[in-house]
Each structure stands twice: as structure tokens, then as C-alpha cells.
Amino acid sequence: MIVVVTPNPAxxxxxxxxxxxxxxxxxxxxxxxxxxGKGLNVARVLASEGVATHSVxxxxxPSGTWVADAVAALGLxxxxxxxxGETRTTVTVVDDHAHPTMFGEPGPTVPPVAWLPVDxxxxxxxxxxEALVVSGSLPVGSAAEVVTPWxADAVAAxxxxxxxxxxxxxxxxxxxxATVCKPNREELAEATGCADERDGALALLDRGAGxxxxxRGADGIAAxxxxxxxxxxxxxxVTGNPTGAGDAATAGLVLALTRDTxxxxxxxxxxxxxxxxxxxVLRPVAGEIDREAAHRFLTDPEPTRSTx
Amino acid sequence: MIVVVTPNPAxxxxxxxxxxxxxxxxxxxxxxxxxxGKGLNVARVLASEGVATHSVxxxxxPSGTWVADAVAALGLxxxxxxxxGETRTTVTVVDDHAHPTMFGEPGPTVPPVAWLPVDxxxxxxxxxxEALVVSGSLPVGSAAEVVTPWxADAVAAxxxxxxxxxxxxxxxxxxxxATVCKPNREELAEATGCADERDGALALLDRGAGxxxxxRGADGIAAxxxxxxxxxxxxxxVTGNPTGAGDAATAGLVLALTRDTxxxxxxxxxxxxxxxxxxxVLRPVAGEIDREAAHRFLTDPEPTRSTx
Numbered sequence: 001m002i003v004v005v006t007p008n009p010a011x012x013x014x015x016x017x018x019x020x021x022x023x024x025x026x027x028x029x030x031x032x033x034x035x036x037g038k039g040l041n042v043a044r045v046l047a048s049e050g051v052a053t054h055s056v057x058x059x060x061x062p063s064g065t066w067v068a069d070a071v072a073a074l075g076l077x078x079x080x081x082x083x084x085g086e087t088r089t090t091v092t093v094v095d096d097h098a099h100p101t102m103f104g105e106p107g108p109t110v111p112p113v114a115w116l117p118v119d120x121x122x123x124x125x126x127x128x129x130e131a132l133v134v135s136g137s138l139p140v141g142s143a144a145e146v147v148t149p150w151x152a153d154a155v156a157a158x159x160x161x162x163x164x165x166x167x168x169x170x171x172x173x174x175x176x177x178a179t180v181c182k183p184n185r186e187e188l189a190e191a192t193g194c195a196d197e198r199d200g201a202l203a204l205l206d207r208g209a210g211x212x213x214x215x216r217g218a219d220g221i222a223a224x225x226x227x228x229x230x231x232x233x234x235x236x237x238v239t240g241n242p243t244g245a246g247d248a249a250t251a252g253l254v255l256a257l258t259r260d261t262x263x264x265x266x267x268x269x270x271x272x273x274x275x276x277x278x279x280x281v282l283r284p285v286a287g288e289i290d291r292e293a294a295h296r297f298l299t300d301p302e303p304t305r306s307t308x
Numbered sequence: 309m310i311v312v313v314t315p316n317p318a319x320x321x322x323x324x325x326x327x328x329x330x331x332x333x334x335x336x337x338x339x340x341x342x343x344x345g346k347g348l349n350v351a352r353v354l355a356s357e358g359v360a361t362h363s364v365x366x367x368x369x370p371s372g373t374w375v376a377d378a379v380a381a382l383g384l385x386x387x388x389x390x391x392x393g394e395t396r397t398t399v400t401v402v403d404d405h406a407h408p409t410m411f412g413e414p415g416p417t418v419p420p421v422a423w424l425p426v427d428x429x430x431x432x433x434x435x436x437x438e439a440l441v442v443s444g445s446l447p448v449g450s451a452a453e454v455v456t457p458w459x460a461d462a463v464a465a466x467x468x469x470x471x472x473x474x475x476x477x478x479x480x481x482x483x484x485x486a487t488v489c490k491p492n493r494e495e496l497a498e499a500t501g502c503a504d505e506r507d508g509a510l511a512l513l514d515r516g517a518g519x520x521x522x523x524r525g526a527d528g529i530a531a532x533x534x535x536x537x538x539x540x541x542x543x544x545x546v547t548g549n550p551t552g553a554g555d556a557a558t559a560g561l562v563l564a565l566t567r568d569t570x571x572x573x574x575x576x577x578x579x580x581x582x583x584x585x586x587x588x589v590l591r592p593v594a595g596e597i598d599r600e601a602a603h604r605f606l607t608d609p610e611p612t613r614s615t616x
Contacts, residue, residue, distance in 0.1 A: 015399075015411050020330045023407030031413050062374040069370070091323075091399055093411065099331030103323050103401065105339050 001052040002254060003125045003159075004133045005118075005150055006039030007142070008107055011063050011089040012286075019097050026093075034285065035070040036090060038136035038164060041247035042254070043076055044287035045276065049255060053077065054129075056121045058139075060108045061086030079121045083114045088139075109141045119149045126157045130258045134173065135164040135250060144168030151176035160257060164250050167191055174207035180257070181209040182250055185216050198224065198308065211266070213253060213273070215246055221274050223266045229308050232270040235278035235297045244286025245277040252276030252294070267305070271298060309360040310562060311433045311467075312441045313426075313458055314347030315450070316415055319371050319397040320594075328403050342593065343378040344398060346444035346472060349555035350562070351384055352595035353584065357563060361385065362437075364429045366447075368416045369394030387429045391422045396447075417449045427457045434465045438566045442481065443472040443558060452476030459484035468565060472558050475499055482515035488565070489517040490558055493524050506532065506616065519574070521561060521581070523554055529582050531574045537616045540578040543586035543605045552594025553585040560584030560602070575613070579606060 014032040043053045055078035059067055064087035068080040085108025093101045122132070132154040134147055147169050154161045155177045162180040163173035166187040174181050181204050185197060194200035201212040201224035212224040220233040252272035260268070279294035280286070322340040351361045363386035367375055372395035376388040393416025401409045430440070440462040442455055455477050462469045463485045470488040471481035474495040482489050489512050493505060502508035509520040509532035520532040528541040563584075564577035587602035588594070 015413075017411070022328045022330065022409050025410045025412065028411050028413045062370050062377070065373075066370040091411070101330050102333040103325070103336050103399070104333065105323075105336045 001054055001125070001128055002043075002046055002131045002133060002258065003054050003056065003122060003129045003154075004039045004043040004046070004135065005056045005122060006037040006043075006136050007058065007134070007146065008137045008139045009035065009037035009040060009057050009059060009064075009067050009087055010105075010107070011066055011087065012036030013089060013091045015091060015093045017093060017095050020093055020095050020101060032285075033066075033070070034287070035067045035074070036286070038247045038250075039133060040071065040076075041244045041287040042133050042135050042164075042251045044074065045248045045251035045280070045289055046255065047074075047076055048289065048291065049251070051255060054079065054125055056081065056118060056125070058083040058110060058114070058118050059087050060084055060110075063087040063089055079125075081118045081121050083108060083110045083118075085109055106140045108139055110139045112143070115142070115146050119153075122150045123153050126154055126159055129154070129157075129159050131160040131162065131254050133162045133164070133250065133254055134178075135162075135247065137166065138169055144172040147172050148176045151178050155179070160254075162250060162254050162257070164246070170204070171207060174204040174209040177208040177210070179210040180213055180253065181211075182213040182215065182253065184246060185214055188212070188214055197222070198229065202226075213270070215249055215273075215277070217242075221249065221270050221277070223270055224308070225266075227308060229306050230266045230270060231306070232267070232274045235274055238278040238281045240281040241284050241286075242281055244283075244288075245280040247286065248280030248289050249273040249277035251289075309362055309433070309436055310351075310354055310439045310441060310566065311362050311364065311430060311437045311462075312347045312351040312354070312443065313364045313430060314345040314351075314444050315366065315426075315442070315454065316445045316447045317343065317345040317348060317365050317367060317372075317375050317395055318413075318415070319374055319395065320344030321397060321399045323399060323401045325401060325403050327405050328401055328409060334401075340593075341374075341378070342595070343375045343382070344594070346555050346558075347441060348379065348384075349552045349595040350441055350443050350472075350559045352382065353556045353559035353588070353597055354563065355382075355384055356597065356599065357559070359563060362387065362433055364389065364426060364433070366391040366418060366422070366426050367395050368392055368418075371395040371397055387433075389426045389429055391416060391418045391426075393417055414448045416447055418447045420451070423450070423454050427461075430458045431461050434462055434467055437462070437465075437467050439468040439470065439562050441470045441472070441558065441562055442486075443470075443555065445474065446477055452480040455480050456484045459486050463487070468562075470558060470562050470565070472554070478512070479515060482512040482517040485516040485518070487518040488521055488561065489519075490521040490523065490561065492554060493522055493527075496520070496522055505530070506537065510534075521578070523557055523581075523585070525550075529557065529578050529585075531578055532616070533574075535616060537614050538574045538578060539614070540575070540582045543582055546586040546589050548589040549592050549594075550589055552591075552596075553588040555594065556588030556597050557581040557585035559597075
């Protein structure tokens with residue numbers, strides 16, 4: 001079973017309108033509501049591959065109740081940890097004319113004491129966990145060190161940890177010894193202050209990360225260790241909706257790393273991540289992949305290895 | 309006690325952003341959530357005047373639960389009638405640069421059978437009711453005749469009915485014999501197909517309405533009976549937020565008509581409506597009035613009477 005922590009879940013609402021126009025009353029033609037947050041996308045992709053997952057979700061207010069119910073309706077196992085305030089909503093407005101407009105609520109302020117039951121929930125799941133995934137932003141105002149106990153406890157229990165965090169939380173995840181830190185290129189540069197990818201990766205490795213996997217969008221994906229850089233090209237000629245592609249890549253990475261724990265093959269893990277990411281682009285909503293495509297893509301790209 | 313039916317309640321959400329821009333990700337600086345729907349605005353204004361109200365609210369899903377909780381938190385007495393589907397949300401985006409943009413969800417589809425418990429809830433309240441207010445739109449797909457039993461039962465019980473409906477529901481309210489039909493000028497023209505206000509009012513009177521009160525915005529408010537037209541000018545030089553002014557006017561109208569039931573004085577009722585409407589413009593949110601201003605405005609305008 002793979003434990004997935006989504007520190008800042010959301011109600012992701014999509015409004016379709018005829019044509020976005022500022023300053024008018026817009027009739028919403030269709031409303032889609034999905035439980036959101038990067039970790040939940042990871043869990044959904046893993047579940048669609050038949051992998052048992054257990055999500056840990058700090059949730060507050062009626063929006064939080066909605067997320068808990070919707071997650072259950074999707075067939076995902078989850079522990080909802082009540083927190084004060086109201087789980088955030090994002091509203092994305094789409095039409096056939098312009099780029100989508102996304103409105104992101106700031107979300108609840110979760111005080112330090114409210115994180116303790118989340119720590120306990122994670123700890124309780126570790127004895128039966130194959131991996132821990134920590135994915136997505138922290139609530140506004142929460143210290144980066146919120147992630148520390150989850151990762152440190154998992155590492156102490158010998159559980160593989162993949163941390164897809166950004167900003168100070170990415171540094172805290174490395175400090176706590178995450179097996180894999182998985183930022184995208186921009187997040188890596190922003191968190192470490194290093195313009196060069198290799199320099200940024202080394203900064204996280206120095207802090208304690210085991211491997212640094214950097215997603216480069218259309219430029220593929222790379223894994224940095226102290227001694228080598230393994231690179232896989234992106235699957236070519238895939239167009240669609242890139243939202244959630246990074247989360248699908250995380251799911252692919254975790255899946256590959258947990259399937260062959262005795263000898264985790266980085267190249268295979270990266271190829272799986274690239275294939276899952278591309279297969280997510282083919283689906284209109286985050287948290288889903290085109291499974292047939294994912295497995296077809298896996299046969300394609302060949303990784304490049306270079307000694308660093 | 310005044311019974312207020314809001315056939316299609318809403319969660320009214322206001323997002324403040326730095327500057328509205330289509331096709332971007334917008335950080336929401338503040339989120340305000342209020343229970344909405346025209347009837348709830350009427351009930352809130354009445355309650356702020358110390359009038360006992362009892363709201364009847366068809367509510368569905370987690371949004372409906374939120375509305376029920378929020379209405380209770382406002383100190384309003386209400387009967388929440390469960391209906392299928394999810395109570396609608398409206399999202400209004402505001403900044404300091406452009407006019408607000410409002411996104412209105414279509415809301416739940418309430419099947420005919422689901423209205424029966426609403427009818428029962430209204431009927432159960434009539435023995436102790438001084439008035440029944442029916443205010444606001446019907447859910448998409450509901451027949452106009454949904455309003456008929458509420459109004460017919462109230463009329464049969466000798467309870468004053470004020471119907472602030474639009475479209476076919478306005479006609480149905482007149483057919484059912486509503487004591488007062490209170491459209492605005494545009495709603496009257498649209499529902500009756502009459503360009504002339506007097507013609508439109510007569511059409512509703514012919515159908516069975518007792519009085520037709522037409523709100524004219526900055527041009528004041530008029531009451532039409534078979535024999536006369538009473539007109540009151542708008543309170544001059546009032547600027548602010550007109551949202552909810554019509555609902556405050558309805559509250560003023562009902563308040564005046566129920567305060568002196570033996571001899572309901574139309575001119576006083578109209579003046580109260582105009583004063584409450586203007587006092588709502590002075591408040592930033594719908595459902596509130598500047599009470600001091602409302603009572604000051606009441607001393608000002610003098611009505612004009614003409615024999616029709």
C-alpha cells in the first residue's frame with residue numbers, strides 16, 4: 001500500500017461558459033467538481049493501475065466534507081483529518097475562445113497543533129506502507145517543517161519516500177532525507193536559488209535527498225544522484241491537457257520504484273514517469289491517464305546516462 | 309411571523325482579486341461566502357427590523373448544508389427541505405479596476421415530486437403567518453406552477469402574499485391570486501409582453517393579482533390597482549451597491565403592509581419600500597440596510613396619486 005499525503009486538498013471546480021467576458025454576468029453551462037490537490041491526482045493514477053493507496057487529507061468545513069465524500073465515491077481509501085477553517089476551492093473558467101482563467105482560494109490556515117493528528121495518521125500507516133508520497137503545496141502560513149515528521153518517520157521505518165514539494169518544503173523534505181525529491185525545473189531553481197539544474201540537484205542531495213528527479217516538461221525528465229545523471233526524453237508528439245501530467249509522472253515513478261524494490265532501476269522509473277506523464281496529457285482532466293497509451297509509450301524512449 | 313420562500317437559494321461567493329484578467333491564474337485575496345437568493349435577502353432585512361421570519365429553503369447537497377448552517381448562524385429561523393442535486397453557487401469576482409464578473413451555476417433540477425414537502429412546509433406555517441413572501445427565481449426546469457400551491461393556500465388562509473417572481477412564475481403568482489405581485493419594470497414587460505407599465509399591471513390584475521407594485525429603480529416605485537396608480541419617487545442622491553435593493557424594498561413593503569393590516573395604506577407601503585431600497589444601496593452587501601438611513605428616508609418623499 002502506498003500512503004499519499006496531500007497537505008492542501010481542494011475542491012476543483014470547472015465552469016464552462018459561452019465566452020469569458022470581464023464585468024458581465026456569465027451563465028455557467030456546465031459545472032464539474034472534482035477533489036483536487038496534487039497528491040490526490042497521484043493517488044487516482046496509482047489506483048487506476050490497481051495499486052492500493054491510502055490518502056491522508058487534512059480537511060476542514062463543508063468543502064472538506066465534500067472532498068472526503070468525493071474521494072470515497074472515487075473508491076479511494078483515505079483518512080480525513082479534521083482541521084480548522086475551510087478547505088480551499090479553485091474555480092477554473094473555460095470556454096472555446098480564450099485560455100482558462102483559474103481562481104485559487106488561499107485556503108485554511110492550519111495551526112501547528114492541528115498538524116499533530118496528521119502526523120499520527122501517517123505514522124499509523126507506515127508499518128504496512130511500501131512508499132510514502134508527499135505531494136502538493138502546504139496551506140498558506142504553514143511552516144515548511146510540517147513535512148518533516150512524515151518523511152523522517154517513513155525513512156526511519158525503511159519506507160521509500162517521494163516528495164513532490166516546492167519552496168521551503170522541498171528543502172525541508174531533502175533535510176528529512178526523502179528517498180526521492182521530485183521538483184520540476186522551475187521549482188528546483190526557485191527553492192535552491194541555483195540557475196543550473198545540476199547545481200540545484202546537488203544542493204538537495206547535500207541536504208539529504210537520496211535522488212533528485214527533475215521534470216522538464218517537453219524536455220523530458222532527469223534523475224540526479226551524486227555520481228550520475230540519467231535522462232529520458234519526453235514522449236514526442238503528445239498534445240492535450242498538461243494539467244496533472246506531473247502528478248501522473250510521480251505516480252509512474254513510485255509505481256516503478258516500488259515494483260522492483262530489490263534493484264530499483266532509475267532508467268525504468270524515469271521511463272515510466274515520462275510515459276505516465278504523457279498519457280495524462282491525453283486525458284481532459286487531472287488524475288487520469290490513458291492507460292493503453294501509457295503502456296505503449298513505455299516501449300519507446302531510451303534513456304541517456306552520463307557520469308556526473 | 310412572516311414566511312419567506314426562496315425557491316432557488318444559493319451560496320453567494322465573492323472573490324477579490326488584484327486585477328481581473330482572462331486566461332491567467334488569479335490569486336484570490338479574500339473570500340466571502342453568504343447564503344443567497346432574493347428571499348433570504350428579504351428575510352435578513354426583516355429580521356434586522358426585529359420582525360420574526362421563517363424561511364422555507366429547498367436545499368441539496370453539501371452546498372445546501374452550508375446554506376442551512378449559514379442561515380442558522382445568521383440567527384434566521386428556517387425549514388430546510390431536502391431536494392435532489394446540489395444547491396447552486398454564484399461566484400462574483402471583484403477588483404478595483406473593472407465591473408464585477410458574476411458566474412451563476414444552473415443549480416439543481418428539482419423534480420415535481422420533490423416540491424411536495426416544500427408545499428407541506430409552507431402549509432404548516434400558514435396558521436401562524438402574517439404574510440407569505442415568495443421571492444426569487446425557480447430552479448432551472450421547474451414549472452412556473454410550483455408557486456401555485458404556496459400562494460393559493462395562503463390566500464385561502466387569509467394570509468397576505470407578496471410575490472417577487474419573474475417570467476411565467478410571475479403570471480402563475482397572479483393566477484393564484486397573490487395579494488401583491490412585485491416585479492421590476494423589466495420583469496413586468498418581459499412576463500406580460502406589454503411594453504406599457506399600466507398595460508402590464510392590468511394584465512396581472514386581470515389574472516388575479518390584488519395589487520401590482522412595480523419597482524422602477526432610480527425612477528421610484530408604483531402601485532397599480534384597478535382604479536388608481538400610486539407613485540413614489542426614489543430617494544434622491546443615494547449611491548452605492550444596488551444589489552439587493554429590490555429585496556430590501558420588498559421587505560419594506562411587507563413590513564408596512566403587515567403593520568397596519570386593518571387599513572393597509574399603499575402610499576406608506578411604497579414609501580417604506582423606497583426608503584428600504586435606498587438604505588440597502590448604502591450597504592456593501594445584499595440583505596442589509598442602513599437602518600438609520602431607512603428611517604430618515606421615510607420622512608422625505610411624498611407620493612403622487614392618480615386615478616387610472
